Amino acid sequence: MAKPSSPPHVSARLRDATVPWLLPAVILVGWQAAVSAGFVSNRFMPAPLDVLRAGRDAVRTGEIWTNLGISTLRALAGFAVGGGIGFALGLANGLSRLSERLTDTSVQMVRNVPHLSLIPLVILWFGIGEEAKLFLVALGVFFPIYANTLHGIRSIDPALVEMGEVYGMSRAELFRRVILPGALPSIFVGLRYALGIMWLTLIVAETISASSGLGYMAMQAREFMLVDVVVLAILIYALLGKLADTLTRALERACLAWNPAYRSA
């Protein structure tokens, strides 16, 4: 962005920080006004203040923390399993022709099946226990991590690999110093996609079959016509998504500082 040494520095930074939140703020105010004035029935759409109240109650009873904690744990466990396998297979197929020829076609076939369509099958297999959610999240997260890791390794400049070989790097050194850092930007793209899919899958799975978690909380609220809690749950998803994105960005900036595309701004 602008040179940080310019004089209107503080106000410029303040402006940069507030501009992204302007639109959400305007929507909130408009929403509150529309409900208060009676344009929108609060049976269908609760006012922001009602949602806030619902949030306060949920915090007070501790219900929100339990559900948030359970959902987060499920999401992370599924992500670790699916992401780990996807990363490992992506590396294997990027580095070994044989491994790629053996597995890539099968993976590409399975990839085209929407993983949420497996929900009925998964319920048959695992019931509504933790395994079902873990399986679905892992499956959803697997593909973007796999595909982007593979693509990252594929797209490494062969000239750099040749340079490493000329300078006598061993296979392990070549991997650590040339191939992995070169694939990292693409792996991060996969990570971002995967985080999105992680929440999506989990919420859907919890909505359909669960006895705890955020998705379950929203479904319960629907049964009792607690619209404010439903909207609260949706807002929490939005915040979680933003949080995951912010963390990934910070990680990218730390790991990819060499890349002008990721430096500051």
Place this chain on the structure above:
Amino acid sequence: MLTETLSRDALAPGDTRPEPSAPARRAVSTGEASRGLAVTVRDLHKSFEANPVITGLDLHLPAGSFTAIVGRSGCGKSTLLRLILGLETPTSGRIAVEAPPALSARAVPPRRIMFQEPRLLPWARVVDNVAVGLTGLGTKAERRNRAGAALEEVGLADKAGQWPATLSGGQRQRVALARALVSHPGLLALDEPLGALDALTRIGMQDLIERIWRAQGFTAILVTHDVAEAVALADRILVVEEGRIALDLRVDVPRPRRRGDPDLARLEGRILDHLLGTPQAA
């Protein structure tokens, strides 16, 4: 290390450098100062699939010499360089890269190549890129120290902590040169390393390469399109045509050479006449 050799060179210019036109003197001088490797090529053939690229080439490059290889695109000059470096395997024939007897008792110095592009690792800082040239040697701290010294040699000591993306094209190529030289190679192959640089930067790089070559005494092989560059830098110029050496010229102009020297211009003209005058077989 580098600075020592440099100052010795400054006291007695010419002594550290073998005189290619005087084989008897060369034998004496290489024993003392040169760490160069000698290259001998016998009846070399190389084909890619059915395409012959090198067709029966013989060549001897004495230790410490500076040879330029020029020729049209696709004449096989880059392939010859890659063969000498061991990056390609010959279809038939023999390539020997040997240390002179005085040196062979100790560890044989490495061979290095400088590519057309800098090929720096974008995710490693400049000093770590140079340290790649010391892969497998010494501790990390030693590698960094020597890399820093090599950067100083090419005039980029102040850029050590930067990312390659922040450097200009000429600076990146200087980092690549430092990386090639940091291990004190016995043979440096230059594969059109200056082709992508602007004219002024290129002249600066040519002077730098010549100065370091005179100081370190490695054997240099320069592949280039630019006949003026070949004439300015080399002791000997080989014109390669259809996979064979078509012309072998000595450049007996004393160093330091002045740009625009009439002798150099005459040589350049002769080579260009040869390159342009010979109709290329389809």
